[in-house]
Amino acid sequence: MKVYDVVPGLEFDPEHDLAQSPAWFLDGTHSVPPWTPMFGWFWINFCRHGMQYGAQQLSLPTVKGWDWRFMNGGGYLTLLLVKSEEEKQRREARFKKAILPFIQDYDGLWNGFVKEILGQYEGLKSLDLDKATNYELLQNFEDTINTCRRMWEIHMYMMYGTYTAYILFENMCRELAGIDDTSPLFHSVVSGFDNKVFQVDRRLWEFSKRAEADGLSNVFTKNEAPEIRGRLEESDKGKAFMKDFIAFMNEDGWRMQRMSEINLPTWVEDPTPALGMVKHFTNKGGSFNLDGERQKLSRNREAAEKEILGKVPVQQRGWFEQLMRLAQKSGIFSEEHDHYLDLYTHAMIRRSALGVGRRFVQAGSLDDHEDIFFLIPDEIRRAGIAPDQFDLRYIVERRKADWHEWQKKPNPPAILREGFDLDQAMGVLVKSNDPIALKVVVGAMPQVRPELKADLYGTCGSPGVAEGIARVILNEDELHLVQENDILVAATTSPSWTPVFSMIKGVVVDRGASLSHAAIVGREYGIPVVMNVFEGTAKVKSGQRIKIDANMGTVYILDK
Amino acid sequence: MPEQWIYWFEELGSEHNDLVGKKCANLGELTRLGLRVPPGFAVSVDGYEKFMAETGAGDEIRRYVQSKRDLLKHVDQQVEAGREIRGIIESKNMPSEMQEEIHRRYEILCERAGRPDVPVAVRSSGAVSMPGQMETFLNVKGNDDVTEKMIQVWGSAFTTRAIAFRVEKGMEMEKAPIGVAVLKMVNAKCAGVVLTVLPTTGDMTKIIVEGNWGLGESVVSGEMTPDQFIVDKECGEFECTVSTKKKMVCQHTFGTRVVQVPKDMQCRPCLESEELQEIARIAKQAESHFKLPQDMEWVIDEDLGFPENVLWVQARPAKYSKKENEAEYLAELMSRIFKM
Numbered sequence: 001m002k003v004y005d006v007v008p009g010l011e012f013d014p015e016h017d018l019a020q021s022p023a024w025f026l027d028g029t030h031s032v033p034p035w036t037p038m039f040g041w042f043w044i045n046f047c048r049h050g051m052q053y054g055a056q057q058l059s060l061p062t063v064k065g066w067d068w069r070f071m072n073g074g075g076y077l078t079l080l081l082v083k084s085e086e087e088k089q090r091r092e093a094r095f096k097k098a099i100l101p102f103i104q105d106y107d108g109l110w111n112g113f114v115k116e117i118l119g120q121y122e123g124l125k126s127l128d129l130d131k132a133t134n135y136e137l138l139q140n141f142e143d144t145i146n147t148c149r150r151m152w153e154i155h156m157y158m159m160y161g162t163y164t165a166y167i168l169f170e171n172m173c174r175e176l177a178g179i180d181d182t183s184p185l186f187h188s189v190v191s192g193f194d195n196k197v198f199q200v201d202r203r204l205w206e207f208s209k210r211a212e213a214d215g216l217s218n219v220f221t222k223n224e225a226p227e228i229r230g231r232l233e234e235s236d237k238g239k240a241f242m243k244d245f246i247a248f249m250n251e252d253g254w255r256m257q258r259m260s261e262i263n264l265p266t267w268v269e270d271p272t273p274a275l276g277m278v279k280h281f282t283n284k285g286g287s288f289n290l291d292g293e294r295q296k297l298s299r300n301r302e303a304a305e306k307e308i309l310g311k312v313p314v315q316q317r318g319w320f321e322q323l324m325r326l327a328q329k330s331g332i333f334s335e336e337h338d339h340y341l342d343l344y345t346h347a348m349i350r351r352s353a354l355g356v357g358r359r360f361v362q363a364g365s366l367d368d369h370e371d372i373f374f375l376i377p378d379e380i381r382r383a384g385i386a387p388d389q390f391d392l393r394y395i396v397e398r399r400k401a402d403w404h405e406w407q408k409k410p411n412p413p414a415i416l417r418e419g420f421d422l423d424q425a426m427g428v429l430v431k432s433n434d435p436i437a438l439k440v441v442v443g444a445m446p447q448v449r450p451e452l453k454a455d456l457y458g459t460c461g462s463p464g465v466a467e468g469i470a471r472v473i474l475n476e477d478e479l480h481l482v483q484e485n486d487i488l489v490a491a492t493t494s495p496s497w498t499p500v501f502s503m504i505k506g507v508v509v510d511r512g513a514s515l516s517h518a519a520i521v522g523r524e525y526g527i528p529v530v531m532n533v534f535e536g537t538a539k540v541k542s543g544q545r546i547k548i549d550a551n552m553g554t555v556y557i558l559d560k
Numbered sequence: 561m562p563e564q565w566i567y568w569f570e571e572l573g574s575e576h577n578d579l580v581g582k583k584c585a586n587l588g589e590l591t592r593l594g595l596r597v598p599p600g601f602a603v604s605v606d607g608y609e610k611f612m613a614e615t616g617a618g619d620e621i622r623r624y625v626q627s628k629r630d631l632l633k634h635v636d637q638q639v640e641a642g643r644e645i646r647g648i649i650e651s652k653n654m655p656s657e658m659q660e661e662i663h664r665r666y667e668i669l670c671e672r673a674g675r676p677d678v679p680v681a682v683r684s685s686g687a688v689s690m691p692g693q694m695e696t697f698l699n700v701k702g703n704d705d706v707t708e709k710m711i712q713v714w715g716s717a718f719t720t721r722a723i724a725f726r727v728e729k730g731m732e733m734e735k736a737p738i739g740v741a742v743l744k745m746v747n748a749k750c751a752g753v754v755l756t757v758l759p760t761t762g763d764m765t766k767i768i769v770e771g772n773w774g775l776g777e778s779v780v781s782g783e784m785t786p787d788q789f790i791v792d793k794e795c796g797e798f799e800c801t802v803s804t805k806k807k808m809v810c811q812h813t814f815g816t817r818v819v820q821v822p823k824d825m826q827c828r829p830c831l832e833s834e835e836l837q838e839i840a841r842i843a844k845q846a847e848s849h850f851k852l853p854q855d856m857e858w859v860i861d862e863d864l865g866f867p868e869n870v871l872w873v874q875a876r877p878a879k880y881s882k883k884e885n886e887a888e889y890l891a892e893l894m895s896r897i898f899k900m
Binding site for chain 1: 753755759760761762768770780785786788801803855878879880886887888889890891892893894895897898899
């Protein structure tokens with residue numbers, strides 16, 4: 001019996017795919033380490049669908065979204081460029097109308113989508129998976145597939161529209177006020193906003209205060225995170241604490257430890273990471289530093305808004321201010337969409353798939369419920385209604401062996417047609433004017449200024465200067481190694497990294513643009529972030545003392 | 561051709577746009593409203609044509625242009641033609657009858673100012689917007705200099721850009737619907753703009769005044785952060801945001817230049833509260849006259865006492881945020897980022 005491709009129809013095929021496009025880029029932010037087959041199937045199919053949907057709905061003049069392929073657990077992407085001038089013009093005319101909802105009522109648009117998708121999650125969660133019939137279980141899984149598909153439509157439509165406004169604001173700041181997106185004044189204008197992710201962090205801090213009031217602080221300070229839950233269950237106060245904590249998890253804990261994967265428990269299943277955060281706040285004591293920081297940032301922002309508006313000729317200020325307000329939504333969107341869209345949907349996929357997995361184990365078609373992550377939807381459908389009739393172990397066995405292989409050697413960062421180099425490939429990305437490619441993937445290139453005698457040169461993601469011990473972290477599993485007052489050095493960061501921003505002094509990332517996660521969160525916490533240094537994780541070693549000056553985009557290794 | 565070709569601003573109004581150009585007509589309209597404008601006079605488009613006819617410059621230009629014809633589509637020929645035509649105009653002397661009339665008016669200005677050789681600005685005043693017709697001479701003193709600069713303003717209607725514009729639009733080459741304004745220089749303590757609507761929100765209950773030390777160029781161009789005053793139209797209460805004003809634009813022997821603001825003045829508001837109230841009062845009055853929110857330029861004259869020191873140089877309908885249009889404009893701008 002043939003074992004199908006992981007993503008039928010979208011597996012990387014060197015011969016035909018390189019004929020279609022000369023350059024395919026590895027999505028290093030999301031598909032390193034390599035994905036499980038099921039997650040890869042979801043991402044490749046629907047992230048791809050969402051981008052093309054978003055580009056089509058907005059009628060982006062130059063780009064029709066991205067194409068994606070799956071290879072050895074990695075996601076590879078390329079841009080779908082609009083080919084003729086005439087088509088560009090047609091799309092441009094439509095774009096001017098399609099973008100209007102973002103300008104006229106941004107909040108209404110975004111809140112409407114949040115409501116829609118939360119409604120879908122509620123529907124999925126309403127089924128008791130262990131009591132459901134086989135059919136209901138399969139139906140829940142099918143609904144989850146559709147929810148994921150819809151999530152990506154919303155995701156990419158919103159992201160294209162939002163970042164287009166942001167890029168225009170950057171351009172207009174340069175043109176009318178003479179400042180660019182690496183200037184501290186610019187950063188002050190786009191930071192100091194509350195969002196859902198910070199609200200969750202705040203709740204965790206409140207639980208640390210409650211632990212203190214209930215005399216439970218010792219449980220947090222004396223035990224490691226994985227033991228805390230058990231220790232709390234030993235006392236009545238601890239039990240009551242845990243009950244409320246689980247209720248909070250059911251509300252806001254639908255998130256993954258690794259943002260773009262489903263093979264690690266959600267906070268709902270295993271609140272250890274969340275309890276670890278409470279432990280961190282307990283150790284730290286004092287007030288929630290984001291509150292003070294936020295107030296300071298809002299004050300700075302108001303002053304900065306005045307200053308920038310003052311530089312714009314009074315007659316142009318009307319639309320400029322409207323644009324500024326719109327651009328300010330980008331940072332909020334960047335954080336909130338991860339919470340409401342990616343993380344939540346992935347938690348839903350995990351929940352539904354594990355429900356099916358458990359049923360398959362009962363029926364004898366699988367050995368372990370988590371083996372479900374090595375199947376793809378067509379195979380689940382095969383055994384969905386009468387699982388006792390099928391043995392799926394041989395598929396799992398083969399895919400699992402492949403998956404272990406994928407983990408051993410890193411996927412190449414780009415696959416290029418012969419005679420085509422990386423610089424040319426990057427040039428195509430820039431020329432596409434694709435707002436997501438520009439603001440999240442590529443970013444500004446650093447200026448190397450030998451007179452500064454720095455060890456690394458990058459761009460400013462968030463202004464400021466800091467000195468401290470470097471902590472090189474390559475993936476989420478190592479986040480617990482980060483110590484108070486460290487300077488984090490990473491290839492890139494994602495929402496599951498947000499909590500450590502409250503304890504560190506600064507960040508250095510190999511890649512990033514002004515709307516990537518590290519820059520946005522760094523600005524909100526008021527810590528310096530140096531981006532696009534390319535070789536940070538290669539050159540800096542954990543434990544070394546380093547100094548970073550984000551304003552100048554420099555990193556100095558003090559003890560070599 | 562009408563007999564009269566020279567007018568005091570007081571004789572003019574917005575209906576004289578085609579006669580004397582926009583700038584002069586606007587200054588006239590302001591005086592008619594009872595606003596103080598720098599004293600001065602306008603030479604009409606007819607004055608320009610009279611000069612061209614009586615000196616023979618018009619015929620010479622026509623002959624020159626006919627000899628060139630199709631060649632004028634080329635940029636290098638336009639550059640050459642511009643130089644040639646300006647040369648023809650500037651080689652002519654002002655006809656004596658015109659010269660006498662201009663001198664008579666200038667002498668009256670000197671008398672009114674109470675000093676001989678009063679410095680004036682000689683500005684072009686186009687009846688239609690034409691690029692490159694922006695020649696302005698500041699600090700012009702004495703009879704001969706005034707007539708000389710006036711001829712140069714006329715010549716300046718033949719810059720390369722202006723010629724290219726005429727070729728493109730199929731306009732007659734020797735015609736130039738251009739008036740000239742001669743007005744007394746203001747020794748500006750400070751200057752700026754006032755809008756009788758908040759441009760960002762469309763709020764019509766407020767007036768916004770912005771100003772900086774020296775001439776108004778620094779405020780209009782938006783290069784420096786000016787002081788900002790928001791005045792409530794109803795009760796007259798105001799809030800002010802004083803900026804650190806490090807630079808200002810000042811008159812110089814020729815033209816203007818940017819200079820440092822003395823330390824002790826940098827953080828001081830550039831307007832006294834009575835001056836601010838006067839600006840707001842007059843702007844409100846202009847708004848009710850034109851029945852439209854106004855965008856006006858004001859100057860405070862260092863040499864005059866309050867309230868005579870509040871002078872006006874421009875008034876036009878204000879552009880402000882009307883939600884629908886703004887959204888469409890933003891959409892248009894957004895579409896352009898895909899073209900870079």
